[in-house]
Amino acid sequence: MNGLGNDFIVVDARETAFQPAPDQIRAWSNRVSGIGFDQLIAIEDSRDGDAFMRVWNADGGGVETCGNALRCVAWYLNRDASDKTLKIDTLGGATKARVLRADATTGTASIDMGKPGLDWRDIPLSEEMNTAKLELKVGPYDAPLYHTPVAVSMGNPHCVFFVDDIATVDVKATGSLIEHHPLFPESVNVEFAQILDKDTIRMRVWERGAGITQACGTGACATLVAAARRGLTGRAATVHMDGGPLHIVWAENDHVIMTGPVEVEFEGTL
Numbered sequence: 001m002n003g004l005g006n007d008f009i010v011v012d013a014r015e016t017a018f019q020p021a022p023d024q025i026r027a028w029s030n031r032v033s034g035i036g037f038d039q040l041i042a043i044e045d046s047r048d049g050d051a052f053m054r055v056w057n058a059d060g061g062g063v064e065t066c067g068n069a070l071r072c073v074a075w076y077l078n079r080d081a082s083d084k085t086l087k088i089d090t091l092g093g094a095t096k097a098r099v100l101r102a103d104a105t106t107g108t109a110s111i112d113m114g115k116p117g118l119d120w121r122d123i124p125l126s127e128e129m130n131t132a133k134l135e136l137k138v139g140p141y142d143a144p145l146y147h148t149p150v151a152v153s154m155g156n157p158h159c160v161f162f163v164d165d166i167a168t169v170d171v172k173a174t175g176s177l178i179e180h181h182p183l184f185p186e187s188v189n190v191e192f193a194q195i196l197d198k199d200t201i202r203m204r205v206w207e208r209g210a211g212i213t214q215a216c217g218t219g220a221c222a223t224l225v226a227a228a229r230r231g232l233t234g235r236a237a238t239v240h241m242d243g244g245p246l247h248i249v250w251a252e253n254d255h256v257i258m259t260g261p262v263e264v265e266f267e268g269t270l
């Protein structure tokens with residue numbers, strides 16, 4: 001399945017235990033010799049929700065959550081297109097999902113991602129700092145671009161840079177430098193965002209444990225929250241990524257709502 005090209009293998013593990021070793025995940029995620037995916041997702045039973053979603057990155061590391069995958073899991077759990085709200089738990093917190101429309105291989109889902117983490121401890125950072133304007137020196141770069149990003153947690157850590165022209169950013173070179181920067185003890189997902197107008201953002205992402213992906217749902221949420229914190233947009237915007245757009249709202253109750261598509265590529269047995 002995929003959400004705007006951010007692709008996953010989604011395993012329904014509610015009947016049988018599924019605990020793959022990191023090197024098995026890395027082998028499966030290899031796009032040349034394996035199946036190929038950005039994240040591996042397992043759907044498990046949940047004590048007090050409709051399901052628990054477990055996430056591993058392509059590098060085999062387990063992580064807290066994944067926004068695009070939440071839409072895919074919601075669609076899978078609710079593919080008869082009945083209009084109900086699902087509670088899907090993750091290591092990064094509980095979410096509420098509504099599948100707005102579904103047919104045999106596509107759908108649209110809206111996820112209440114809960115509240116963003118804005119304190120340095122939420123991200124987490126290795127030292128106390130104003131998360132709205134991080135003082136971050138990146139490798140040999142010392143241009144204003146690489147200073148004062150915004151840190152936001154959506155259950156997983158994000159570092160958002162605002163740039164004048166995203167076409168000039170070497171996402172791989174810069175993103176890979178920041179991913180394991182000592183300021184982020186749990187590493188970090190890195191977004192580069194250009195404000196097109198008060199309702200529209202263009203964003204590219206270097207994901208922790210996966211590299212450049214076509215889209216990042218939690219990254220789009222973090223980008224909108226960061227832009228609103230900086231007064232660059234209002235509390236709602238369309239975030240355009242390489243794989244397509246997501247509509248993000250930071251609601252008055254402090255919850256972040258992400259709405260976007262779901263696509264099934266194939267089904268099988270792992």
Ligand SMILES: N[C@H](CCC[C@H](N)C(=O)O)C(=O)O
Nearest residue numbers: 066067068156208216217218
């Ligand atoms: N693509 C995912 C984010 C995965 C983040 C993962 N790379 C991490 O280490 O947190 C999304 O749509 O939210």
